[in-house]
Amino acid sequence: MKMFHTTLFLFALLFSCTSHAAEICVGDLKGPETPSGYTCKNPANVTVDDFVFSGLAKAGNTTNIISAAVTPAFSAQFPGLNGLGISLARLDLAPGGVIPFHTHPAANEVLLVSQGSICAGFITSANTVYLKTLKKGDIMIFPQGLLHFQINAGGSIAIASVSFSSPNPGLQITDFAFFGNDLPTEVIAKTTFLDPAIIKKLKGVLGGTN
Amino acid sequence: MKMFHTTLFLFALLFSCTSHAAEICVGDLKGPETPSGYTCKNPANVTVDDFVFSGLAKAGNTTNIISAAVTPAFSAQFPGLNGLGISLARLDLAPGGVIPFHTHPAANEVLLVSQGSICAGFITSANTVYLKTLKKGDIMIFPQGLLHFQINAGGSIAIASVSFSSPNPGLQITDFAFFGNDLPTEVIAKTTFLDPAIIKKLKGVLGGTN
Amino acid sequence: MKMFHTTLFLFALLFSCTSHAAEICVGDLKGPETPSGYTCKNPANVTVDDFVFSGLAKAGNTTNIISAAVTPAFSAQFPGLNGLGISLARLDLAPGGVIPFHTHPAANEVLLVSQGSICAGFITSANTVYLKTLKKGDIMIFPQGLLHFQINAGGSIAIASVSFSSPNPGLQITDFAFFGNDLPTEVIAKTTFLDPAIIKKLKGVLGGTN
Amino acid sequence: MKMFHTTLFLFALLFSCTSHAAEICVGDLKGPETPSGYTCKNPANVTVDDFVFSGLAKAGNTTNIISAAVTPAFSAQFPGLNGLGISLARLDLAPGGVIPFHTHPAANEVLLVSQGSICAGFITSANTVYLKTLKKGDIMIFPQGLLHFQINAGGSIAIASVSFSSPNPGLQITDFAFFGNDLPTEVIAKTTFLDPAIIKKLKGVLGGTN
Amino acid sequence: MKMFHTTLFLFALLFSCTSHAAEICVGDLKGPETPSGYTCKNPANVTVDDFVFSGLAKAGNTTNIISAAVTPAFSAQFPGLNGLGISLARLDLAPGGVIPFHTHPAANEVLLVSQGSICAGFITSANTVYLKTLKKGDIMIFPQGLLHFQINAGGSIAIASVSFSSPNPGLQITDFAFFGNDLPTEVIAKTTFLDPAIIKKLKGVLGGTN
Amino acid sequence: MKMFHTTLFLFALLFSCTSHAAEICVGDLKGPETPSGYTCKNPANVTVDDFVFSGLAKAGNTTNIISAAVTPAFSAQFPGLNGLGISLARLDLAPGGVIPFHTHPAANEVLLVSQGSICAGFITSANTVYLKTLKKGDIMIFPQGLLHFQINAGGSIAIASVSFSSPNPGLQITDFAFFGNDLPTEVIAKTTFLDPAIIKKLKGVLGGTN
Incomplete structure (x- = not known):
C-alpha cells in the first residue's frame, strides 16, 4: 500500500514537472506577441472552453457588395490555436456571392464544401490557372501565398469550411x-x-x- | 509593340525558371519517400484534379463494432497535400458510435461538428482531462500526440470533419x-x-x- | 599599437551587438512561456551553472509499484535546454521493474543502456510491433508519439539514459x-x-x- | 610517429563517415524534387563552382514595357542554394522603370539599393501601406506573401540586390x-x-x- | 450604397481581427527574448522606418589590424528583421584586408561582391577546402557553421554584402x-x-x- | 461476428493507408540524399534491427596523438535516425586524453559523463568562456556551432555519451x-x-x- 503511494508521488512529481511544458499554450491576447505566437495563458487558468469555439456555428452576414462572408477562427479569435500550426474559417456565399481574388501570406489552405456548389481557382508562380467547380463534400487545395478565389456556382447558398496550415494565415484581398x-x-x-x-x-x- | 514582346519574353523566362520550384509538390506515391514527404510528381503532368479530392463526400460504413468510421484524406489518399502541413478526415458516428481512445503521433487536430452532437475529450501529459459535448458548428482542439476520443452524444447520426497540422498525421488506436x-x-x-x-x-x- | 586598439574596439562593438542574440536562451521559469519555449533569462546573469545539471547523477527511487523510476532533465528541470531541441532523462529499473506503455507527444527518443539488460518495444501507426532485448551499450529508437515500453530483462538493476528531440518531450503513461x-x-x-x-x-x- | 598515423586514420574514418551528411546538398536539377528541395548532387562530383554564381554580374535587359528586369539566383538557377533557406536576385530599373505589384509566396525579402534611388512599398493584411524612398545603401524589408512594388525614384538607372529567406521564393506578379x-x-x-x-x-x- | 458600407464594415472587422497576427513582429529590444526572437513591438507604434535601415550605407572603418570591417544588420541592429529568417551585413576590405577564419553558428551565408576582388574559401566537415577568387557581381555560398574567410584579392578596396538565413546568425572569429x-x-x-x-x-x- | 470482421477490415484499410506515412523513414544509404535526409528504405523491409545499434558498446581506440576517440552514431552509421532530429556519439578519453577544439555546424549537444571526470568548455559569439569540471552523472550543454572541447580531468579513463539535436550534426575539428x-x-x-x-x-x- 505504501508502495502505491510512492508511485503516485513519483508520477505526481514527474507530471507536475512536465506540466510546465508548452505542450498546451493557449494564447494570452493581452500579453506581448512573439515570432512564434502569443505568450501562453497561465496553465492554472486554462479550462476546456479554451479549446472549444462556437463562432463558426452561425452564418456570416452576406448582405453586402460581394454577397459573401468570411468568419475566421484564427488564433486572434480562438486563442487555443496559438502555436498549433492550424486554424479554420467559415465561408458563406449567397447566390451570386464571391470571395474576390486574395492570398493568405502565411498558410496553405484546404477548402471543404459543406453545402451548395463553388467554382474555385488559383494561379501559380508559373502563371498556370487551376479551376474547378466543386460539389458538396469535395475538398480543394490552395497553396500558400498564391492568388485564389471562390464563386458561388449554384442558385442557392453555398457554405464551406476552410482549414489553414497556420494559426494566423493572414488574408490579403487584392482589391482592398x-x-x-x-x-x-x-x-x-x-x-x-x-x-x-x-x-x-x-x-x-x-x-x-x- | 516590340517592347511588349520583350516583356513577355522576359517574364516567360522568369516564370519558366521559377516554375522548377517545389511551390507545388504533388506526391508521387510510387517514388521513394523522404523525411519531408513523397518526391514530387512531374509538374508537367499535374492537373487541377491533383488538387481536388472527392473521397470525403460519401459517408463511411458504420456497420461495425464501434458504429463509426474514419475516412482519411491524408497525403497517401490525396497526394496533393504532400509537403503542405495540412490534411483532413471525415468522421461518421452512428447512434452509439465511438472513436475509441487514440493519438495522432505527428499532428495537432481541430474537429468541426457538421451534424449531430459529439462528446469529445483529451488528456494532457499533466493528466488533466478536458471534456466537452459539442453541438453542430462547434470546433474543438486536440493537441499533438495526446490521447483523445469522440462519442456520439445524441440519438441520431453525427458527422464531423477533422483537420490536422500535417499531411500525414498518423493514427494509433490504443486498443488496436x-x-x-x-x-x-x-x-x-x-x-x-x-x-x-x-x-x-x-x-x-x-x-x-x- | 593604436591599430590594435582600434581592432579590439571594432570587434568589441561587433560582439556586444551580436551578444543580444538568442544564441543562448536559458529559460526563465518565472517568465511567461511561448510556443517556442520560455522567455530567456537575462544574459548578464547567465553562468556556466546554467549549462550544467547534476540531477541525473543519482539513481531514482524504485521502491514503488513499477519498481522503476524516470528522472527527467527537460527544460523545466534544466532551463539551459530551453529552445535547443534536445533533452535527456534517466531510467532506473530494479529487478522486475517496468516503464509501462507510454508516449512522448512531442519528441523522438533514443535509449542507451548503461547497465543491465532491457527488453523494449514500440508499436507503429500501422500496428507493427518492434521488440528487442538490449544489452549494455545498445541504443534503440522510439519514434515520436508512438506507444512504447521498457522492461528490466535481467535479474539485476538496469539503467539507461534516454535522449529526446525536444527540450520538452512530454510523457503520457497510458494507464495513468x-x-x-x-x-x-x-x-x-x-x-x-x-x-x-x-x-x-x-x-x-x-x-x-x- | 605511429600514433600520428593512427590519429589520422581515426579522423579520416570519422570524416569519411560524416561526409555522407547533407551538410552540403547541391541540387541535382535532373533528379526528382521533394518538399524540402532537389535531391543532392553526388558529393564526389561537387566542386567550388557549385558554390559560386556569376549570373548577377550582368545588368538585366530593361528595354521592355516596365523598363525593368529581375534576374534571379534561386535554386533553379544556382543549385548550390538547394536546402539552404536563402537566395538572391538582381533588380535593374531604367529611368521610369517599375517592378509592378507582386508577391513572393514563400519568402521574406530584404532589398539593398546599390545604385540610384528606389521608391518601394508594401501593404499588410491589415491593409496598412508602408512606403519609402530609398537611397543607395538603404535596405528595406518586404514580409512574406505581402503585395509590394519598386519604382525607380530618380532620373538615372537604379540597381538593387534582393535577398530571400528561401532558396525558391516564388514570384507572382499580380497583373500577369x-x-x-x-x-x-x-x-x-x-x-x-x-x-x-x-x-x-x-x-x-x-x-x-x- | 448601404451595402457598400456593410462590406467595408465586414472587411474592417476581418482586417482588425487578423491585424493581431504576428505577420509583422518588429523586435522590441527592451522586452524579454524568446527562442524564436524578441517579443514584438506594439503594432500600433510600427512605422515604415521599422522596415528601413541605413546603417550599411557607410563604409566601415578599416584602419585596424585586419584592414577590414564587418557592419552587421542583424535583428539587434535592425529589429524589423526579428523572426524573418534573414539578415545582412556589409564587408569592407582595404588593400591587404582580411576577414580571418570564422563561423556563423546559426546561418547559411551568401556573399555578393559589389566592388573589387575577393579570395574566399570554406572548409567542410569532411575537411575539403573550397577556394575561389571572386570578381564584382559574383556570389558565393558559405554553409552554416563551417569555417570560412575572405581576403582582398586586389590592390584596391573591396566591398561585399552578405546575406544570412537567420536574423541573428552569430559570428565567432576563431582567433578571438x-x-x-x-x-x-x-x-x-x-x-x-x-x-x-x-x-x-x-x-x-x-x-x-x- | 460479422461486424467484428467489418471493423477489422475498416481499420486494416485505414492502417494500410496510413502505413505509407513517413512516420518511420529508415535511411537508404544507397539512394539519393535530400535536404531533409536520405530517402526512406522500403517499409516492407524494415525490421527491429533498423532501430537498434550496438556500435557504441565498444570503447574507441585511444592509442593515438590525442589519447581519445569519438565513435559516432549519426544517420550515416545508424540510418534509423534519418529524419528524427537526434543522434548520439561516444567519447573515450584515456588519461591525458583530449577532444581538441571543434564545432558541430548543425546541432546542439548535451554531454553525459558516464565514467571518470571531464573538464569541458565552450566559447560564445560574445567571446564569453564557460568552463566546468564534470563528474560522473553530470550533463553539460554545448550550443550549436560554438567552439568547444573536452579534456580528461582525472587520472583514469573517462567516458561520455553525447546527444545531438540532429541526425547529422557534423564535426569540424579546428586544427584539422x-x-x-x-x-x-x-x-x-x-x-x-x-x-x-x-x-x-x-x-x-x-x-x-x-
Whole structure:
C-alpha cells in the first residue's frame, strides 16, 4: 500500500514537472506577441472552453457588395490555436456571392464544401490557372501565398469550411489592398497598369483615399 | 509593340525558371519517400484534379463494432497535400458510435461538428482531462500526440470533419495497438497492469495473436 | 599599437551587438512561456551553472509499484535546454521493474543502456510491433508519439539514459491517463472496451476517481 | 610517429563517415524534387563552382514595357542554394522603370539599393501601406506573401540586390496573374470588380486569352 | 450604397481581427527574448522606418589590424528583421584586408561582391577546402557553421554584402575565441596543439588574459 | 461476428493507408540524399534491427596523438535516425586524453559523463568562456556551432555519451580544418595570424600539404 503511494508521488512529481511544458499554450491576447505566437495563458487558468469555439456555428452576414462572408477562427479569435500550426474559417456565399481574388501570406489552405456548389481557382508562380467547380463534400487545395478565389456556382447558398496550415494565415484581398487604403492613385497606376480614372472609381467603392 | 514582346519574353523566362520550384509538390506515391514527404510528381503532368479530392463526400460504413468510421484524406489518399502541413478526415458516428481512445503521433487536430452532437475529450501529459459535448458548428482542439476520443452524444447520426497540422498525421488506436497484433500477452500484462485473461479476451475481439 | 586598439574596439562593438542574440536562451521559469519555449533569462546573469545539471547523477527511487523510476532533465528541470531541441532523462529499473506503455507527444527518443539488460518495444501507426532485448551499450529508437515500453530483462538493476528531440518531450503513461484521473468510468468503458469493474479496480490502484 | 598515423586514420574514418551528411546538398536539377528541395548532387562530383554564381554580374535587359528586369539566383538557377533557406536576385530599373505589384509566396525579402534611388512599398493584411524612398545603401524589408512594388525614384538607372529567406521564393506578379493567362474574362470580372472591357484590353497587352 | 458600407464594415472587422497576427513582429529590444526572437513591438507604434535601415550605407572603418570591417544588420541592429529568417551585413576590405577564419553558428551565408576582388574559401566537415577568387557581381555560398574567410584579392578596396538565413546568425572569429578572452593558456595549448609561447604572444595582440 | 470482421477490415484499410506515412523513414544509404535526409528504405523491409545499434558498446581506440576517440552514431552509421532530429556519439578519453577544439555546424549537444571526470568548455559569439569540471552523472550543454572541447580531468579513463539535436550534426575539428588539408600555408597565415613556420610544423603533424 505504501508502495502505491510512492508511485503516485513519483508520477505526481514527474507530471507536475512536465506540466510546465508548452505542450498546451493557449494564447494570452493581452500579453506581448512573439515570432512564434502569443505568450501562453497561465496553465492554472486554462479550462476546456479554451479549446472549444462556437463562432463558426452561425452564418456570416452576406448582405453586402460581394454577397459573401468570411468568419475566421484564427488564433486572434480562438486563442487555443496559438502555436498549433492550424486554424479554420467559415465561408458563406449567397447566390451570386464571391470571395474576390486574395492570398493568405502565411498558410496553405484546404477548402471543404459543406453545402451548395463553388467554382474555385488559383494561379501559380508559373502563371498556370487551376479551376474547378466543386460539389458538396469535395475538398480543394490552395497553396500558400498564391492568388485564389471562390464563386458561388449554384442558385442557392453555398457554405464551406476552410482549414489553414497556420494559426494566423493572414488574408490579403487584392482589391482592398489596391483600392481600400491611402496608397496614392499615381503609385497604383504605375504599379498595376490601370488608368487613374478606374482606380479613383474603385477607391470610391472600396473606401480608398488619395 | 516590340517592347511588349520583350516583356513577355522576359517574364516567360522568369516564370519558366521559377516554375522548377517545389511551390507545388504533388506526391508521387510510387517514388521513394523522404523525411519531408513523397518526391514530387512531374509538374508537367499535374492537373487541377491533383488538387481536388472527392473521397470525403460519401459517408463511411458504420456497420461495425464501434458504429463509426474514419475516412482519411491524408497525403497517401490525396497526394496533393504532400509537403503542405495540412490534411483532413471525415468522421461518421452512428447512434452509439465511438472513436475509441487514440493519438495522432505527428499532428495537432481541430474537429468541426457538421451534424449531430459529439462528446469529445483529451488528456494532457499533466493528466488533466478536458471534456466537452459539442453541438453542430462547434470546433474543438486536440493537441499533438495526446490521447483523445469522440462519442456520439445524441440519438441520431453525427458527422464531423477533422483537420490536422500535417499531411500525414498518423493514427494509433490504443486498443488496436494493445490487442490487435502479435505483442505477447505476458508483455502486455506487464506494461498495462491488465490481467492476462482480459488481454486474451480482447485479443480475440480485436484480432490479436500470442 | 593604436591599430590594435582600434581592432579590439571594432570587434568589441561587433560582439556586444551580436551578444543580444538568442544564441543562448536559458529559460526563465518565472517568465511567461511561448510556443517556442520560455522567455530567456537575462544574459548578464547567465553562468556556466546554467549549462550544467547534476540531477541525473543519482539513481531514482524504485521502491514503488513499477519498481522503476524516470528522472527527467527537460527544460523545466534544466532551463539551459530551453529552445535547443534536445533533452535527456534517466531510467532506473530494479529487478522486475517496468516503464509501462507510454508516449512522448512531442519528441523522438533514443535509449542507451548503461547497465543491465532491457527488453523494449514500440508499436507503429500501422500496428507493427518492434521488440528487442538490449544489452549494455545498445541504443534503440522510439519514434515520436508512438506507444512504447521498457522492461528490466535481467535479474539485476538496469539503467539507461534516454535522449529526446525536444527540450520538452512530454510523457503520457497510458494507464495513468486512463485510470489515474477523474475521467468517468462509463466514458472509459465506452472508449477502451474494458469492463467497468476492471476500470474501477485500476482506478483504485492508480488514484483515479469517478 | 605511429600514433600520428593512427590519429589520422581515426579522423579520416570519422570524416569519411560524416561526409555522407547533407551538410552540403547541391541540387541535382535532373533528379526528382521533394518538399524540402532537389535531391543532392553526388558529393564526389561537387566542386567550388557549385558554390559560386556569376549570373548577377550582368545588368538585366530593361528595354521592355516596365523598363525593368529581375534576374534571379534561386535554386533553379544556382543549385548550390538547394536546402539552404536563402537566395538572391538582381533588380535593374531604367529611368521610369517599375517592378509592378507582386508577391513572393514563400519568402521574406530584404532589398539593398546599390545604385540610384528606389521608391518601394508594401501593404499588410491589415491593409496598412508602408512606403519609402530609398537611397543607395538603404535596405528595406518586404514580409512574406505581402503585395509590394519598386519604382525607380530618380532620373538615372537604379540597381538593387534582393535577398530571400528561401532558396525558391516564388514570384507572382499580380497583373500577369490576372491578365497574362487563359483565366476567363468573366471570372476575372467577378473576382476583381474590373470591367470586362478593361480586362480584355489588359489581356491584349499582357498576353492573356479568353 | 448601404451595402457598400456593410462590406467595408465586414472587411474592417476581418482586417482588425487578423491585424493581431504576428505577420509583422518588429523586435522590441527592451522586452524579454524568446527562442524564436524578441517579443514584438506594439503594432500600433510600427512605422515604415521599422522596415528601413541605413546603417550599411557607410563604409566601415578599416584602419585596424585586419584592414577590414564587418557592419552587421542583424535583428539587434535592425529589429524589423526579428523572426524573418534573414539578415545582412556589409564587408569592407582595404588593400591587404582580411576577414580571418570564422563561423556563423546559426546561418547559411551568401556573399555578393559589389566592388573589387575577393579570395574566399570554406572548409567542410569532411575537411575539403573550397577556394575561389571572386570578381564584382559574383556570389558565393558559405554553409552554416563551417569555417570560412575572405581576403582582398586586389590592390584596391573591396566591398561585399552578405546575406544570412537567420536574423541573428552569430559570428565567432576563431582567433578571438582562442586568444581574445580569459581562457587559460594551458587549456588552449592542450586543445589546439599550439605552444604556450605562441598562445601568449597572440593573447597579447588580441587582448586575451591568463 | 460479422461486424467484428467489418471493423477489422475498416481499420486494416485505414492502417494500410496510413502505413505509407513517413512516420518511420529508415535511411537508404544507397539512394539519393535530400535536404531533409536520405530517402526512406522500403517499409516492407524494415525490421527491429533498423532501430537498434550496438556500435557504441565498444570503447574507441585511444592509442593515438590525442589519447581519445569519438565513435559516432549519426544517420550515416545508424540510418534509423534519418529524419528524427537526434543522434548520439561516444567519447573515450584515456588519461591525458583530449577532444581538441571543434564545432558541430548543425546541432546542439548535451554531454553525459558516464565514467571518470571531464573538464569541458565552450566559447560564445560574445567571446564569453564557460568552463566546468564534470563528474560522473553530470550533463553539460554545448550550443550549436560554438567552439568547444573536452579534456580528461582525472587520472583514469573517462567516458561520455553525447546527444545531438540532429541526425547529422557534423564535426569540424579546428586544427584539422586548418592544418590537415591542402589549404595553402600563406592563406592560413593571413587568416589565422600564425607564422608560416608554425603552420608548416602543424601541417607535418596533422597530414596537411601545401
